[in-house]
Amino acid sequence: MPMNILSFFMCICMTLNIVFLNEIHLFSNSSTAKTDLSEESGHILWVDFNVPCEAMKKAISLDIASRNSKNKLNFIDLLAYLAAKNGNNFSSYKDRQLDDIAVKLSSGKTMDELTSDLKYYDYYHEAFSAVLSGFVGEYEIELPDTDGTGKHWERRYGIKVFSPIAKNFPYSHYDDFGSRRSYGFSRTHLGNDLIGQVGTPIIAVESGIIEAMGWNQYGGWRIGIRSFDSKRYYYYAHLRKNFPYRKDLAVGSIVSSGDVIGYLGRTGYSIKENVNNIDTSHLHFGMQLIFDESQKECLSEIWINVFEIVRLLDSNRSAVIKNPETKDYNRVYGYRDLSCYSE
Numbered sequence: 578m579p580m581n582i583l584s585f586f587m588c589i590c591m592t593l594n595i596v597f598l599n600e601i602h603l604f605s606n607s608s609t610a611k612t613d614l615s616e617e618s619g620h621i622l623w624v625d626f627n628v629p630c631e632a633m634k635k636a637i638s639l640d641i642a643s644r645n646s647k648n649k650l651n652f653i654d655l656l657a658y659l660a661a662k663n664g665n666n667f668s669s670y671k672d673r674q675l676d677d678i679a680v681k682l683s684s685g686k687t688m689d690e691l692t693s694d695l696k697y698y699d700y701y702h703e704a705f706s707a708v709l710s711g712f713v714g715e716y717e718i719e720l721p722d723t724d725g726t727g728k729h730w731e732r733r734y735g736i737k738v739f740s741p742i743a744k745n746f747p748y749s750h751y752d753d754f755g756s757r758r759s760y761g762f763s764r765t766h767l768g769n770d771l772i773g774q775v776g777t778p779i780i781a782v783e784s785g786i787i788e789a790m791g792w793n794q795y796g797g798w799r800i801g802i803r804s805f806d807s808k809r810y811y812y813y814a815h816l817r818k819n820f821p822y823r824k825d826l827a828v829g830s831i832v833s834s835g836d837v838i839g840y841l842g843r844t845g846y847s848i849k850e851n852v853n854n855i856d857t858s859h860l861h862f863g864m865q866l867i868f869d870e871s872q873k874e875c876l877s878e879i880w881i882n883v884f885e886i887v888r889l890l891d892s893n894r895s896a897v898i899k900n901p902e903t904k905d906y907n908r909v910y911g912y913r914d915l916s917c918y919s920e
Contacts, residue, residue: 620868620869620871620872621700621703621704621707621866621868621879622877622879623879624704624707624708624866624879624881625665625881626704626705626708626881626882626885627665627667627882627885628656628660628667628705628885629667629670629885630885630886630888630889631670631672632656632659632667632670632675633652633656633709633885633886633889634889635672635675635676636652636653636655636656636675637652637712637713637735637736639652639655639675639676639679640652640655640713641713641734641735643679643683644734646683648682648683648685650679650682650683652709652713653702653705653706653709653710654688654702655675655678655679656701656705656709657698657701657702657704657705657706658678658688658691658692658695658698659674659675659678660697660701660705661692661695661696661697661698661700661701662695665701678691703868704866706808707808707809707866707867707868708809708864708866708881708886710806710808711737711738711783711784711804711805711806711808711809712736712737712738712783713734713735713736713737714734714737714914714915714916715732715733715734715737715915715916716732716733716734716735716737716912716913716914716915716916717730717731717732717733717912717913717915718730718731718733718910718911718912718913719731719909719910719911719912720910721910728910728911730911730913732915736890736893737834737914737916738782738783738834738890738893739780739781739782739834739835739890739893739894739895740780740782740887740890740891740893740894740895741771741779741780741782741813741860741862741887741890742771742773742777742778742779742780742841742860742894743777743778743779743780743837743894743895743896743897743906744894744895744896744897745894745896746773746774746777746778747773747774748771748772748773748777748860749771749772749773750769750770750771750772750884750887751884752769752882752884753766753769753770753884754766754767754768754769754882754883754884755882767863767880768812768814768861768862768863768864768880768883769861769862769863769882769883769884769887770859770860770861770862771841771859771860771862771887772857772858772859773841773858773859773860774841774858775817775840775841775842775843775858776817776840776841776842777840777841777860778837778839778840778841778897778906779813779816779837779838779839779840779841779860780835780836780837780838780894780895780897781802781811781832781833781834781835781836781837781838782811782834782890783802783804783809783811783834784804784805784831784832784833784834784914785802785803785804785805785809785811785831785832786802786803786805786829786830786831786832787800787801787802787826787827787828787829787830787831787832787838788801788802788803788810788828789801789828790822790826790827790828792844792850792851793845794845794846794847794848795814795845795846796812796814796815796845796861797814797815797816797821797842797843797844797845797846797847797852797854797855798814798815798816798817798818798821798822798839798842798844798845798851799812799813799814799815799816799861800812800813800816800821800822800826800838800839801813802832802838807867808866808867808868809864809865809866809867810864810865810866810867810873811862811863811864812861812862812863812864812865813838813839813860813861813862814845814860814861814863815841815842815843815844815845815855815858815859815860815861816839816840816841816842816844816860817839817840817841817842817844818842818843818844818851818852818853819851820840820904821839821840821842821844822838822839822840823836823837823838823839823905823906823907824903824905825905826838826839833912833913833914834912834914835895835908835910835912836895836908836912837895837897837905837906837907837908840906841858841859841860842855842858843855843856843857843858843859862883862887863880863883864880864881864883864886865878865879865880865881866879866880866881867879895908895909895910896908896909896910897909
């Protein structure tokens with residue numbers, strides 16, 4: 578078959594199978610907010626999320642510290658203001674930049690006043706809300722008693738999402754978003770690969786509903802979880818051969834932030850199911866943003882760079898314990914999301 582016909586045939590096949598592919602994205606990445614909105618639908622078409630971990634940590638700390646104050650700060654407002662102010666360029670970020678905004682807001686200034694001449698503030702606020710709106714809020718969590726004899730529940734306000742890797746399990750990663758992948762066809766890598774040991778428990782970052790489970794040629798055994806507000810689709814791929822998921826899970830199951838959902842492996846790159854064709858065991862972790870359902874399974878899906886988010890969540894990892902009978906891992910401490918979208 579001539580190469581040009583073969584290439585065309587492959588493209589058609591990829592389009593027909595787009596429901597299974599999380600690593601294809603043929604929509605051009607615009608660098609300006611002006612071209613990231615569809616003139617016809619008004620939906621955001623692309624989000625270039627490059628907020629550093631340090632900025633997210635600082636903004637969240639200001640949010641938490643002001644929780645009971647008269648002028649409560651919102652970490653998404655702060656980050657959106659900074660992005661609109663600096664043109665979404667965080668290369669020169671310093672904590673004092675957020676401190677300065679917080680001082681103005683705490684002294685009585687409103688965000689409307691501060692952003693009146695910032696053309697793209699509303700865009701960044703909507704975009705960052707889609708990424709981060711499930712990250713901070715009210716929750717209850719079990720904690721060990723001080724005397725070590727049991728556990729008790731505490732109500733808290735703060736980060737209520739977890740690292741995708743369970744506590745005390747080692748992993749490494751680097752910013753590989755946008756690198757090239759060649760299996761099947763040349764494409765862009767739209768996630769972050771977390772390299773670890775086979776069998777490492779994989780954690781639900783945010784509470785939500787399982788939307789996809791099973792095999793696909795590229796991700797191997799994979800699981801997809803939709804946030805309760807429907808804005809975020811979390812994708813976990815290359816799970817373990819023979820024992821990829823927690824045994825009681827199925828499509829439609831509700832999971833809580835911090836729950837074990839599966840196990841790290843190296844499956845994928847095969848039409849045949851349950852095959853290890855990935856050289857290095859790792860979790861492919863990705864986040865898709867969905868502003869409209871038409872964006873869910875299409876050629877212009879919005880996948881963001883989650884590298885800095887993984888860095889942020891490394892300090893919030895779910896403790897797990899293995900059941901010797903089922904061989905499944907489960908979380909040690911219970912969790913209740915009090916600001917959950919399902920309530």
